[in-house]
Amino acid sequence: MANPSAFINPASGSIRLTGEVDFVDAEGNLIESIDAPKLCGCGLSKEKPRCDGSHKEYVKLFAEALRNARELVKPCISFAPMAKRAHAIRENELAYRIEAGETVVGVKVGGALDSPTSAEPTNVMIFGYLTDAMQLTDSIKTANYIYPRAEAEVAFKISKEVSTEIQPSEVLDYVSHVATAIEIFDYRYGQAQIYANDAIADNAGAAAFVYSHWVPAHEANLENLTAQVFKNEDEIDKAPLTAIRGNPWLALVLLSKVLVENGVKLPAGSIVLSGSATRSFELAAGNNYVVDIKGLGRVEIKAL
Numbered sequence: 495m496a497n498p499s500a501f502i503n504p505a506s507g508s509i510r511l512t513g514e515v516d517f518v519d520a521e522g523n524l525i526e527s528i529d530a531p532k533l534c535g536c537g538l539s540k541e542k543p544r545c546d547g548s549h550k551e552y553v554k555l556f557a558e559a560l561r562n563a564r565e566l567v568k569p570c571i572s573f574a575p576m577a578k579r580a581h582a583i584r585e586n587e588l589a590y591r592i593e594a595g596e597t598v599v600g601v602k603v604g605g606a607l608d609s610p611t612s613a614e615p616t617n618v619m620i621f622g623y624l625t626d627a628m629q630l631t632d633s634i635k636t637a638n639y640i641y642p643r644a645e646a647e648v649a650f651k652i653s654k655e656v657s658t659e660i661q662p663s664e665v666l667d668y669v670s671h672v673a674t675a676i677e678i679f680d681y682r683y684g685q686a687q688i689y690a691n692d693a694i695a696d697n698a699g700a701a702a703f704v705y706s707h708w709v710p711a712h713e714a715n716l717e718n719l720t721a722q723v724f725k726n727e728d729e730i731d732k733a734p735l736t737a738i739r740g741n742p743w744l745a746l747v748l749l750s751k752v753l754v755e756n757g758v759k760l761p762a763g764s765i766v767l768s769g770s771a772t773r774s775f776e777l778a779a780g781n782n783y784v785v786d787i788k789g790l791g792r793v794e795i796k797a798l
């Protein structure tokens with residue numbers, strides 16, 4: 495006779511067991527026997543341990559929880575969704591933003607540890623959508639964010655639709671201009687370590703950004719430049735741009751692979767934020783922050 499088996503539905507999270515299963519109480523007394531029971535793995539069922547179909551509400555509920563967290567400026571709990579749901583939550587959130595009148599202007603590159611259960615956690619590349627409402631001019635109201643932190647990055651202006659994987663030799667075919675950028679991310683969970691699926695669901699923490707004037711891409715020697723971060727004129731961090739995945743251009747190459755895997759096309763005119771050269775820095779009200787990449791540009795933001 496075959497061993498009993500459990501099938502975990504990757505879309506819903508429900509768990510289908512095979513054969514007749516006895517459900518017992520803490521003393522081992524039989525409560526009921528169910529043939530091939532379907533159990534709840536998402537935690538939303540009102541008839542636990544059985545799955546009652548409530549998983550269909552999962553994406554909507556958690557997208558709402560993230561939105562409420564932003565509106566109330568109060569963290570929500572981490573809910574560690576499965577990968578498929580994490581993507582669906584991010585897309586649900588994007589659809590909501592678009593319906594509210596925002597326009598997607600590009601994407602940011604992010605990174606997160608793959609899983610709390612991995613024996614050897616690896617940092618995986620993720621992305622988040624940028625919208626026009628996230629673009630700042632010269633200041634940011636920190637009270638509107640939960641844990642706002644900033645990073646020194648390179649902004650790329652895409653000149654040709656990205657719909658296939660970009661080869662390293664092709665990057666200049668896809669980028670017309672580059673600039674210095676400050677990216678502000680703001681994860682909406684009340685914990686320090688965010689794992690990949692939570693990070694994906696939260697749109698890679700994308701919250702705000704600002705960039706300097708554009709420089710023609712073929713004039714920028716990104717591999718040889720250094721990013722400096724200043725807080726009220728004091729240098730607080732410094733790193734070569736090669737700290738961005740070995741070479742900032744490579745961030746774009748790797749991003750194209752992630753976008754293709756996710757079925758996302760990046761239209762010409764989009765902005766891409768590369769991921770950080772320096773460590774992230776906290777934005778505290780009353781301070782002025784500058785990222786200066788000599789040979790590329792300088793950008794400044796005042797935290798209110």
Ligand code: FES
Pocket residue numbers: 506507508509533534535536537538539544545546547548549550
């Ligand atoms: S898996 Fe179906 S309700 Fe939880």
